[in-house]
Amino acid sequence: MVPTDYYVLLSAALFTIGVLGVLLRRNAIVLFMSVELMLNAANLALVAFAYRHANIDGQVLVFFVISVAAAEVAVGLALLVTIFRTRSTTDVDEVSTLRG
Template sequence: MVPTAYYIILSAALFTIGVLGVLIRRNAIVVFMSVELMLNAANLALVAFARERLNVDGQVLVFFVITVAAAEVAVGLALLVAIFRTKNTADVDEVSTLKG
């Protein structure tokens, strides 16, 4: 069996890549994808710990995370479409005024 530490380190690396995506990229959709990557990294850590402790509760939590992520993606992409319609850009640097 693969040690849990390997999974946790992979999860940390993926989470860091997601953080870097949020910090570096300016395309709002790619920023959003990076958020999804971070959620996935956290899910991986949860599943790895659930396997290590032989406790299904971790998997239930991942199920909830995935459900909420689906709702979040739907609302977030609708927001992006609404922003794109008014500002005509998906660059996060251009959307800095908080005015309609």
């Protein structure tokens, strides 16, 4: 059996890579993908702990996270398409009308 620590360390590494993606990239679609990566890293930690404690609640939470992520991606990508229609860009630096 692989210790839970290994899964949690892998999950932390994946989450950090996702954060790096959000901070470094300027393409809004890649930002979205990085958010998905972070959600997946959290899911991995949840499943690892659920297995460790033989407790099914963590798995149920992962199920809900996945379905809410599906809804979030649908709305987010629709927003991106709408922004692209008015601005002809997916660069987040260009879309800064709300900046104070």
